[in-house]
Amino acid sequence: MHTRLNCLTIVIPLISACSHLSLDPGNASYGLVEDVRSKRSSTWDWIRIELIYDKSVNELTTLRQTTLKRLISQARDYFEDTIKVERVRKLQLWPECAGQMWKKDNKGEVTIVCEKYCRPSCGTATAPMGTAIFTPCSCHHGNCPSDFDDYIGTITHTDFVLFVAIRHGICAKNTLAYAARCSLHPITHRPISGYVNVCPDAFDAMQKNEMSRWLSTIKHELIHAFVFSTSHYRNFIGAKPEVQKTPIPIVPGVIEKFTRTDWEVAQGNIPHDVYMIVTPKVRQEARNHFACPTLEGAEVENQGGSGTRGAHWEKRVFENEAMSGVATQVYAVSRLTLALFEDSGWYQVNYDKAEDMSWGKGLGCDFAKKSCLTWMRSRQDPYPFCTQEFDMRCSEDRKSKVSCNLVSPKFARIPIDYNYNIPSLYTDDNGGRIVALGQEEVADYCPYYRVFGEVAKEATDTRCTYAGNMYYNNYSLEIFSRSARCFSLDGGIKVSKKLKKTTYNHKVGCYETVCKEDRLYVKMQSSKFYPCYYAGQFIHVEKRIPKLGKVTTRIICPPCKDICGEKCAPDKKHNEKIGDYRKISTSLAIFFSFIVLLMFFL
Structure with a gap:
């Protein structure tokens, strides 16, 4: 049986695209269904997903097995609360065959005939003995090596069967998981079964701080099986039959090609092709998101492997959407992806379950339609893109410290379409000019600010909200917790020990916050909370840290609404020095002055 596989890859600090089989989407298997349908109307209701685990899952340790099943269940629960389908009364799946398959x-009684033997499988996952959900199956020469009778039957109260396996399969070095659909509804062509294969090496290496990443990965893979795959587009309700077989298949009415004539690169303006989902709801959501009324649709990925191209949102313009080709920081299943579900004609969606995608929001047509060079060159602050190597700042929601992923390799072969090296654009951390590029191919080599993970035993990253990043008596005095947020620092961090003074060029730090009395309050390690009366106010820090010495810095208060929302008191100028520093009273200062004078005359 031919399928198209889709996968999500992530690697820190280097990221690569998916690499896997890409087969003809026209060769699909069709299950047998009995619809719940009256003569006048169909029955739409929340999708019911049945989970079937391959025996490879049972080979995991008890802890890992529990973790995987919890992640799968959480992902299932999300979709069962988010998408509706035309429900079926019962369904029956085609088995897979070793060798050729005939039907x-x-x-109306379907029997599958296999060249060699029948497999009660979907992709890499095989159903346990007695899972009676398949059509009858026989072998071409009449002698099957094993009895298939225990697998023959139908399943009720289910609209989609999800098979789960954890096998090496086609797992590349940096692949977390991959997925595909198996059987389709014989009339609507909606997927009624599929599988997700978790890559064992990646799952075994999972750290505590990666749970949200893995949940997003599972959801990402299920979306491929449900709807977001080039093998599905020709079956969308608005698809026109003139499918063009190109590296990214063009399906008029669903995915189309457009040429940008003003794509700015180092050599000037050149023509550049982009591929876009142009279905009605997707187009409107893209226009609303960017505030660009002339946008033709939502751009899809044009780079990476065959399972990445055309089956993910373009990372340059949808960086933190869950369906971008690589996962780097936020993984939002946004209104855009839910709109794709609706435009297929197979689903109704609950938009209240959409997650916020801040990337590019309201930035207009220049951001959505033009190269990132146009954006970086024409603005003093190129955010969310960046031009200085290693530069750090706070993320837009202040929940993370983010770093510029600009790199300057010794030997860089940069494609013409993505070479943005105009004079003096990119600099190193000392301000020197460099030839560089963004770290990720699927983001069109545009450099941007992102959360970074540290390859360390502690499994830390740059999220302020992850308590596992916490370490005490560090010179930055940072606090990592669910209520911690990112703040800019004035003048870096100074550490003095005896006669030695060192300044660390830290631009940002994570500190505890609380919103009370209509004001923002901030604290660092071993201190009380201090109020922020106005944006730009300093919280002065001066502390002695065992074995380190005296640490001094100044935390810059952001606008209160950045963290506390709209319920903030008006800014109030405050002349008193606020913070955690050594205070000496006037009387004590006079006493010390007297002692100094006395010692001088003695």
């Missing part, structure tokens, strides 16, 4: 249809 016999005797007055």
